[in-house]
Amino acid sequence: MLVYGDMERAENAGEIAREVEDRLARCRQIPAGLQRHQALIAAFIRASELVQGAADAQFHQVGFDDASGRVDAGNALLLALARSVAASWDSGFAALSYSPEQFSSHLALLSEAGTINSRQAEGYAFYALYPESYIAAARRSGLGPDTLVIGIRSIGAGLGALVAAGLGAQAAMTVRPVGHPFNRQLALGTSLAQHLASHQADFAIVDEGPGLSGSSFNCVADWLVAQGISEQRIHFFPSHAGDLGNAARADHRQRWQAARRHFISFEQLLLHPDEPAHGLERWISDIVGPLKGPLRDISGGAWRQELGADLPADPAMERRKFLVTTKSEKWLGKFAGIGGKGEEKLELARVIGEACFAPRPVGLCHGFLLYPWVEAEQKPGETVPPERLLDYLAFRASLPPTGPGASPKQLFEMAIFNIGQRLGDASNAVQTALGDPQRLHPIPCCTDNRMHSWEWLKTDQTWLKLDATDHQTAHDLVGCQDITWDLAGASVEMNMSETQRNALTEALGKRLGRQIESDFVAAMVLCYLGFQIGLWTMALGRNNQAEGDRIDKLLARYGQHRALRSLGLTYDRS
Numbered sequence: 001m002l003v004y005g006d007m008e009r010a011e012n013a014g015e016i017a018r019e020v021e022d023r024l025a026r027c028r029q030i031p032a033g034l035q036r037h038q039a040l041i042a043a044f045i046r047a048s049e050l051v052q053g054a055a056d057a058q059f060h061q062v063g064f065d066d067a068s069g070r071v072d073a074g075n076a077l078l079l080a081l082a083r084s085v086a087a088s089w090d091s092g093f094a095a096l097s098y099s100p101e102q103f104s105s106h107l108a109l110l111s112e113a114g115t116i117n118s119r120q121a122e123g124y125a126f127y128a129l130y131p132e133s134y135i136a137a138a139r140r141s142g143l144g145p146d147t148l149v150i151g152i153r154s155i156g157a158g159l160g161a162l163v164a165a166g167l168g169a170q171a172a173m174t175v176r177p178v179g180h181p182f183n184r185q186l187a188l189g190t191s192l193a194q195h196l197a198s199h200q201a202d203f204a205i206v207d208e209g210p211g212l213s214g215s216s217f218n219c220v221a222d223w224l225v226a227q228g229i230s231e232q233r234i235h236f237f238p239s240h241a242g243d244l245g246n247a248a249r250a251d252h253r254q255r256w257q258a259a260r261r262h263f264i265s266f267e268q269l270l271l272h273p274d275e276p277a278h279g280l281e282r283w284i285s286d287i288v289g290p291l292k293g294p295l296r297d298i299s300g301g302a303w304r305q306e307l308g309a310d311l312p313a314d315p316a317m318e319r320r321k322f323l324v325t326t327k328s329e330k331w332l333g334k335f336a337g338i339g340g341k342g343e344e345k346l347e348l349a350r351v352i353g354e355a356c357f358a359p360r361p362v363g364l365c366h367g368f369l370l371y372p373w374v375e376a377e378q379k380p381g382e383t384v385p386p387e388r389l390l391d392y393l394a395f396r397a398s399l400p401p402t403g404p405g406a407s408p409k410q411l412f413e414m415a416i417f418n419i420g421q422r423l424g425d426a427s428n429a430v431q432t433a434l435g436d437p438q439r440l441h442p443i444p445c446c447t448d449n450r451m452h453s454w455e456w457l458k459t460d461q462t463w464l465k466l467d468a469t470d471h472q473t474a475h476d477l478v479g480c481q482d483i484t485w486d487l488a489g490a491s492v493e494m495n496m497s498e499t500q501r502n503a504l505t506e507a508l509g510k511r512l513g514r515q516i517e518s519d520f521v522a523a524m525v526l527c528y529l530g531f532q533i534g535l536w537t538m539a540l541g542r543n544n545q546a547e548g549d550r551i552d553k554l555l556a557r558y559g560q561h562r563a564l565r566s567l568g569l570t571y572d573r574s
Contacts, residue, residue, distance in 0.1 A: 001421060001534035002414040005406070005477030006119065013057075013113035016050040021107060024100045034283055037085075037093045038366050041131060042339035044081045045124055048158030051078055053116030055153060055174055059187075065175050066189025070109050075171035077106035078161035086135050086165050092277035121155040123208045124338040126475050128320045128367065129239050131338070132278075133264040134159050134206070137237055138166025141204075141262040145169045147235075148199045152177060152207035152216050160206040163237050172206070175220060182213040182247045186223045197227040206237040210256070212245030218252040221259075236261045266320070271295070280333070283365040284324055288331050295322040295333070301547070307376070311454050312550040314539035319470065323373065330373035331362070336469065338367040344402065345369060345469045348446070355395055358468050374464060376457040384456045386504060388463045389490055392448075393504075394511040397483040399446035402472060405479030408437035408523075414477060415530025419569070422533045423559060429567040430530070434523055442482035447472050449481070451489035478531060481524075483508070484516060488524035492532075492561060525563050532558050 023043035030036040051074035059065055080103065087097040123129030149172035151160020160172030173192065177184035188196070196203075205220045221234050236256075241263050244256050270280040285291050298306060299322075300315030306323065324331040336345035346364045349371075353360030359371040406414070412434045420427035449471035457464050472480050487508060491501040502518060509516040533555060540551045559571025 001538050002417050003476055003531070003534045003538055005475075005479070008117045008119055009404070010115055011053065011118050013050060013054055013116050014111035016046065016053075016116075016118070017107040017111035020047045020050060021100060021103070024098070024103065027096060028100065032094045032096070034093055034286075034366060036096065037088045038339070038342070038364070040081075040085060040088055040096070041366070042343065044078075044085055044131065044158065045121060045339040047077060047081055048121065048155070048161075049118040050110055050116075051075070052154045052157040052174075053118040054110050054113040055157065056176060057113050057116045059176050062189070064187040064189045065192055067191045067195070070113060071174075072171075073106040073109040074157075075161070075174065077103055077110070078158055079164055079171040080106075082131075082135070082158070082161040082165035085131060085162070089132050089135065089278070092275065119154040120341075121158070121208075122475055123155055123239055125341045125473075126319065126337070127239075128266055128335045129155075129208060129338075130266065130269055130367070131158065131162050133266070133269045134162040134237060135166040136264040136269060137262040138163040138204075140264070141167070141235065141237075141260075143167055143202055143204060143235060143262075146201040147204050148196065148201065149173070149204045149206060150175060150196075150220055152205070152220065156207040159208065159237070160204075163204055163206050167204070177216045177219050182215055184215040184219040186219055188223070196224070197229075202233045202235060203229070204235045204237055204262075208239045210238055210242075210244050210248075213247040213249070214244035214252055214256060215248075218249075218255065221255065231255065231259070234259065238263055241265070280322075280365065280368065284331075284333055284368070284370060287363040287365065287370055288324065288329070289326050292325040292327055295324060297321075298323050307454075309454065310550065312536070312539075312554045313547065314536070314543065314551070315547070316542055317539070320368075322368075324370070332359075332371045332373050333365065333368045334371070335367055336364070336369040341473075342367050342369070348399075348402065348469045351399070352465075352468050356462065357392055357395060357465050359464065369469075374457055374459060374466070377460060382453070382456075382458065383494060384453070384463055386500070386507075389494070390504060390507050390511065392465055393483055393486055393490070393508050396448055396486055397445050397508075397512055401444040401480035402446050403480055405444055405447075405472075405481050406477045408440045408442060410477065411481075411527040411531075412437045412523075414534065415527040418530040418534035418537075419526075419564070422537055422555070423564065423569045423571055426564075426567070426569050429569060430526060433567055434526060440520055440523065442484070444480045445483055447481045447483065447486045449474070449478055449485065449489070451486055452493045476531075476535070482520075483512075484520050484524045485528065487516070488521055488528045491521075492525060492528055492558070498562075522563070525561075529558050529561055529563060 027039045055071055084098045087095045145168040147167050147169050149160050149164040151157050151172045151174045153174050153176045157174045164172045179185045210217050236259050244253050273279045299318050299320050301313035304311055320335040322333040324333050336342050342364055349361040352358045361369050361371050363370045416427050416430045419430050450467050455466050505516050505521050536551050536555050540548055
């Protein structure tokens, strides 16, 4: 299924370097505390994207990874920043062990890289992967400062630096595995290859993951073993303690199960910390007051118990969220992203809250947004009044896009493939119905991308749209779209008739002062159905029977939508 996307951004290295300098300078103006640590982490993540992009630019220019003055400068910059992160963390956020001037020469060299392709670090943005966990894992690994650290780009550029800082080692090297996702290979220049092969101590291979195949981790180990390096000298630093996915080679799976892996979980780092200053409960109580009891984890679909509703969910892909209780109130703590991504989500949440479409956030705790808990008058799924939908769609259309989005051509290709995969011989019918994507001229905005009926709750005053800050920049291919995407989504999720959808389309066009073509909306309905069918089909494959039954009912509703029935397509329950 075509669902996920890897959004690269073409950026100017000099502009990123100046942003990093500005962020580091601003850190010096913030009083000691968690807020300053958050700002330091944001600078570190942005610097990691710069270093990754510059290293990738050299790789694509020469065809392999190798040492150079610019690459060495990037690695040195990240190590220095990682050491500053470690010092801040160790001191309970009291220490800031750098002066901005010490990074000037490194940033100057990196700024000369020109246009680079930077990649968002998914773990920091979506999956509550904390940089500090790699420092802690390194310190508990038993490895010494003579360990040679190899970070796997993209996110591994920064993660490798954190491990090196935790070990007291020299700056990490970085590599970019290439080839088929399930059969990655290294391409190394002579200088870097000789440096790695001649190393006499241990190796630490660092990345997020492993994923379906674990081939990125293992291709580095394969190369080292081919140089005569013993498996016993190879250590892995992953982001989770699980096994390789179902696409892994048998020999790689055997290696992984026998290997020495070093990992600190989210729970170890933030829920049961060694130091009270590092605990999520402590950070939250500093904002909302003393807690009545421990945080209640409502991730992975557990939130449904609070709503008393039997709804579909994909627990493995949900963001972390906690129910927080103080003496007189309840609060929701939801992971929004570490560093700059969390800052962006806080600002967007404030804008949505001030417009009275969602609860107003009360703060950001190193990746977690805090909101007042909403007590609903009804169970999720009731019909939202058309006027409230209209107001919300017009509001979202007024917000500028917060990131890139798929083109109509990409959306059409996704819909044709996904619907064809799920509904059988459907590709030709969907392709004919969609027509030529070039006829559409979208005006991207900050769409919601999550218009499901259960995301709306009625309070004693109004209807509120929950989960409204994440999905336009989620780990998928949709991104920010024309407001017709949300209009199409609302029409599907609210089971609107064609007459109701046309009335909403006309009213929204009048509100925005532009005509919205019904043909555009019809195309987006097919694309929306294609995306949801792909998304939930993938969810079906990784969940148990009980969850699968809920998901299958939802898939049946999408597959039996009149837009597909009109094309002669039928849906069979799995």
